[in-house]
Amino acid sequence: MDDLLRIEDELSEEQRLVRDTTSAFVTDKVLPHVGDWFEEGTFPARALAPELGGLGLLGMHLTEYGCAGLDAVSYGVACRELEAGDSGLRSFVSVQGSLAMFPIWKYGSQEQKEQWLPRMASGEAIGCFGLTEPDHGSDPGGMRTTAKRDPSGDWVLNGSKMWITNGSIADVAVVWAQTDDGIRGFVVPTDTKGFSAQEIHRKLSLRASVTAALYFDDMRLPGDAVLPGVRGLKGPLSCLSEARFGILWGAVGAARACLEAAVEYARTRVQFDRPIGSFQLTQQKLAWMYVAVGQAQLTALHLGRLKDAGAITPQQISFGKLANVRAALDTARQARTILGGNGITLEYPVIRHMTNLESVLTYEGTEEIHTLVLGEALTGLPAYR
């Protein structure tokens, strides 16, 4: 598809190589199988993780400890190409790099970094991130999971977490819990006694992704399991900002994949002796999608440059996540109508992206919460406090 706005020309040589490597991997190793994974409700994380790690996709925007140290735009471009494959694949990489590795890298002790980051960067160890609870999603500050210090200096955790990507396959979980000292993060090996995870089935979205509930039952951790570098909700929220930045790029990839499928279909599908792409109604849909994808891409690139300049704000990330995921979901739905009946099968990528994007709309800050963040930015009046 023609890059009408010449946005790819804006990428540096290094960013283009990152794009090409990721896209080649997705084309060769993911696209031939992802429809089957989605149908079967599986994600071959153990097989893919070493390959993703070998390419440098895990913790790609972090430095040292086996991480590649890419700039923010490169990180975004990689997320875009991953999600052009499937939102589940991008979710895996986001959770590993931005939600599990990032807090250890940013707030962890030297021992925690050395113990986990190289293995996670290589894909040998898989991580997950426990913040959301069954009764606390948009309102994480009310979480009920507690960590109490007993006289021996150990921490004892009780509670549960919900909607945890990679939860039942992880080797390590970064778990956030209430303490006497506010919310703290804990690095939890998943073979710790008292830790259990249960996979969530019957999903109709992100089927090529593992989602689980985590349970902590008098789970005892040594005193040094806590992340020493952060206290309070800003710890987990800073991780989410990292991951949301990847999502606002990833959505562009999912949307682009839907548009490409729709254009190809519109050019070749003949009705009334003409390709349906020659009908004005179809062209109107395609042009609308083209504009939506182009605008989302420009937003992503602009935010990437702000992030590389160290100047990005959480409000700007809310803008990008809100605008781009909505654009992607609307694009997927438009594309679905162009593909007609074929649009509902896994022979084409569109319905897969469409249902995936329903999760993407909700996770990592719902559309509603990001709307209220912008509302507060405009009025100075917080609606949710």
Place this chain on the structure above:
Amino acid sequence: MNIVVCVKQVPDTATERKLRSDDNTLDRDAADGVVNELDEYAVEEALRLKEAHGGEVTVLTMGPDKAADTIRKALAMGADKAVHLVDDALHGSDALSTSYAMAQTLKKIGFDLVILGSESTDARTGVLAAMLAERLGVAQLTLANKVEVEGSAVTIQRVTDYGYDKVQGSLPAVISVVEKINEPRYPSFKGIMAAKKKPVQKLGAAEAELAADQIGLGAAWSEVTEAAAAPPRAAGTVVKDEGDGGVKTADFLSSKKFI
């Protein structure tokens, strides 16, 4: 072992390719440049030989400034350094003058083994490896789908219509490879980051000591006089099965040398 891989930037085969209207040479601005696909197999083979035998892999390309992208990709895959032969005077060089310019440069930078793809997807002459070997006075081992180096002996499997020939030569040598030889690696992100720091030496025609009357459009022995769009595909052959459909299909495939 000192291995030099020759790579070429070509217009993306997925896009529409054009010739320039003024001199009938390739219009490099009309399409995105990518690494000639067969050269990626050459880079991969060089990296594997280096991993097995030690040494160094140098990338050599001849092309305009924009061909630097091609160099960077090869460096990101794992090559150690690069030489970029770049000069406006090289514009329009045909296979013969390209082989002259590259052979001169290869003599200058030194090599034990030169590896390149068996042809480029743009001009598709497929003669550069042979010309380089002649000009350098070394063994030519072309169309390899397997390469083995033992001491100073190089053995390849040379692909033929019916199978392969085993061809042996001694170092130094020039090898061209076909796509069946390996599966090129993707540049890893660490490789991409490391490539930024790898040395790229730019050589002009004067620095490579190229004679002005041997290079460029003026020195070309071949000339593109005309170009036309490919004719639309003719109708295919329909085999009607009258009990001998299998035999007829096999005869057809055999006549086209597919079997």
